[in-house]
Amino acid sequence: MTRAELITMARHNMALTKAGTIDQEPEVLHVSRRHYYDPERWQRERERVFKRMPLMRTYRVCLRNRKYWAFQHN
Numbered sequence: 118m119t120r121a122e123l124i125t126m127a128r129h130n131m132a133l134t135k136a137g138t139i140d141q142e143p144e145v146l147h148v149s150r151r152h153y154y155d156p157e158r159w160q161r162e163r164e165r166v167f168k169r170m171p172l173m174r175t176y177r178v179c180l181r182n183r184k185y186w187a188f189q190h191n
Contacts, residue, residue, distance in 0.1 A: 133139055152158060
């Protein structure tokens with residue numbers, strides 16, 4: 118995913134947050150339970166999502182005070 122795509126996603130999520138809503142699918146989405154128990158899939162997700170860049174996590178109340186933490190996911 119490119120930086121521009123990530124920025125677009127972040128802006129979309131911020132707009133949803135301001136509007137107090139979320140994206141919804143028109144129908145129920147069914148996901149195979151194998152997606153939750155496959156060790157190879159988990160490793161790929163860790164590499165592609167969690168280890169790609171630092172993740173910023175915080176509580177909403179801390180944002181008002183401009184406090185946040187960055188964690189390295191091992």
